[in-house]
Ligand SMILES: Nc1ncnc2c1ncn2[C@@H]1O[C@H](COP(=O)(O)OP(=O)(O)OP(=O)(O)O)[C@@H](O)[C@H]1O
C-alpha cells in the first residue's frame with residue numbers, strides 16, 4: 620500500500636494531520652499498538668519539523684506486511700550540520716515555534732529512538748529528506 | 757491508581773469532554789508545557805497536566821496515546837481542540853490552579869510521577 624500526504628510549512632493548525640492519517644491506517648491494519656506509537660511519534664516529529672523549519676513538504680508512506688517505510692521530504696533551508704542537529708538540545712527554532720510548544724531540540728533524537736532505521740540527508744538552501752523504517756512484528 | 761473523577765473533585769475542575777470516561781483510572785502524571793518533552797514519554801495510563809492550550813497539545817496526545825489532559829492556569833480549550841479531542845475519545849478537564857498547586861494536590865491523592 621502507498622499513501623502520500625502534503626505538509627504546509629508554518630501552518631501549525633494542520634501540523635500532525637498527515638501523521639494522524641497514518642495512525643488511522645495502522646490501527647485498521649491491527650498493527651501492535653506499541654509499534655503504532657513508536658511509528659506515529661517519529662512521523663509527527665518529522666512532520667512538525669517541516670512545519671517549524673521548512674517551506675513545504677510531503678510524506679510518502681509505503682506499508683507491506685513486514686514493514687512501514689516513510690519518507691518525509693521538504694523544500695526548505697536544509698540542515699548544515701546533521702550531526703549537530705541530531706544532538707539533544709540543539710535547536711534553531713524561532714520564538715513562534717517555541718510558543719507552540721516545540722523547539723527543545725528533542726525531535727530528531729526522538730525519531731532515532733522510536734524507529735528501527737532512520738536515514739537523514741539534507742542540502743542547504745534546497746531541502747531535507749528523512750526516511751523512517753519500522754518493522755511491524 | 758486514581759480515578760479521573762477524583763482528579764476532577766480534588767481540583768474543583770470542569771469537564772470539557774469525555775464525561776463518560778470519568779470512571780477510568782490513571783496511574784501517572786506528567787506536567788509540561790513543552791510538547792517536545794511529552795513526545796519522549798512512553799508511559800501508559802498517563803494524565804497530561806499542561807498550560808499549553810493549542811491544537812498541538814491534542815495532536816501530541818493523539819500520537820502519544822494519552823487519553824486524559826488537565827489544563828491548568830485557567831487555560832481554555834478551544835472549539836477546534838474539543839472537536840479533535842472528541843474524535844480521539846479523549847477526556848479534557850480545565851482548572852484554575854497553577855501547575856504547581858495542581859501537581860501537589862494530585863500527588864496527595866496518589867498520582868505517581870513518571871520519573
Ligand atoms: N526539516 C528540517 N529543515 C530544516 N532544518 C531542520 C529540519 N528538521 C530539523 N532541522 C534543524 O535541526 C534542529 C534540530 O531538530 P529537532 O527536531 O531535534 O529539534 P527542534 O525541532 O528544534 O525542537 P523539537 O523537535 O524538540 O520541538 C532544528 O532546530 C533545525 O535547526
Ligand SMILES: [Mg+2]
Pocket residue numbers: 664667668721722725726727
Ligand atoms: Mg523538531
